[in-house]
Amino acid sequence: MGLRETVPPAQGQAPRSQVTLDHLLRPLAMKNTAVLLISCPDQKGLVAAIADFLLRHDANILHADQHQDAERKLFLMRVEWDLADFRLDLSAFETAFRPVADKFAMNWRLALSAQRPRMAVFVSKYDHCLADLLYRHQAGELHCDIPLIISNHEDTHWLAEAYRIPFQHMPVHKDSKREVERDQLALLRHHHVDFIVLARYMQVLSPEFIHHYPNRIINIHHSFLPAFHGARPYHRAYERGVKLIGATSHYVTEVLDDGPIIEQDVVRISHRDQLEDLIQKGADLEKIVLSRAVRWHIDNRVLVYANKTVVFD
Known part of the structure; x- marks a missing residue:
């Protein structure tokens, strides 16, 4: 599976093949973010309510994407934010978010990028x-x-x-x-x-x-x-x-x-x-x-x- 070294490296220098392999297999930078996936009946005020909730807890939103299914009158959204300055303990997220979710009849799921499935x-x-x-x-x-x-x-x-x-x-x-x-x-x-x-x-x-x-x-x-x-x-x-x-x-x-x-x-x-x-x-x-x-x-x-x-x- 590895590459075969054919040219002796200089003293104190890593083999060229190993340098190349390490570069290829170096893991991507670890993110520390949360992702909220939502589906619910489409209605006014949804995006504002979600954004306001996150803002109140100092969330820095990195990505937000949404889709409306007009035929089914359904709203779907994914929002991802940085956890560095997020002031809400994630163990308390469900309780804190429940009033918003109940108001708009949301089905939702929270995921953390740091968790490896x-x-x-x-x-x-x-x-x-x-x-x-x-x-x-x-x-x-x-x-x-x-x-x-x-x-x-x-x-x-x-x-x-x-x-x-x-x-x-x-x-x-x-x-x-x-x-x-x-x-x-x-x-x-x-x-x-x-x-x-x-x-x-x-x-x-x-x-x-x-x-x-x-x-x-x-x-x-x-x-x-x-x-x-x-x-x-x-x-x-x-x-x-x-x-x-x-x-x-x-x-x-x-x-x-x-x-x-x-x-x-x-x-x-x-x-x-x-x-x-x-x-x-x-x-x-x-x-x-x-x-x-x-x-x-x-x-x-x-x-x-x-x-x-x-x-x-």
Whole structure:
């Protein structure tokens, strides 16, 4: 995994390869901010009430973004502020904010940038999405901890070892699926996992399993949903002669490939592309789309409503 040094360094100087590697893997500067995510019926005075509440406690607002769904008459907002001079103890935030929330019938959630969510990764045989996530995590792009990788195959064990992350091989058979999911849930609880990423995990999760992590299981589907949902989408796209293929990252629900979409992207193909070309081009899209969705989830930029999402800037 490391770079091989070929030129001896000068006395007292770090090897060139190590300097380069340290630069690449240096974590991003730690933020100390709070994020408030809100959804409620749209009405006058919402932004003013939220801003006034934060101002009264000396909050320095760094980012604020909002969206109005006119059809549903719904207001959605994300506001982030610096905690350096914030005068309200966060343990008392719920009590202090409750009058504002009750007045406007808000659904809301507070998150802290300093808290690192714990992410478990599920994978089968394909390793491209897992490899991309692990590299980005080590490079400091994904502000989370990865306590566990679970797979129904041994193929990616070497990759987990390379990044020194515990790997659990849990084969899934038709008659043992319920028992395996029970053991998986026990492992997730033991490791205090906050959310799950399916990095090309080729198993359908049961409704009972999904119930434990609502809007906290992120999947990558190798198609531009809702087109070609289910299995073998590249084969069906090739047979159909499409000119664009895509990838979709979404939250998992009980309905297969029908959960709220977080991110999508496409790439153009032509009649010259064979099935293998579609699979290769699609794999490049999959890892990019999945990493974006995971990063936005970690950064508390995604708000789910009506089986779709708002992804705030």
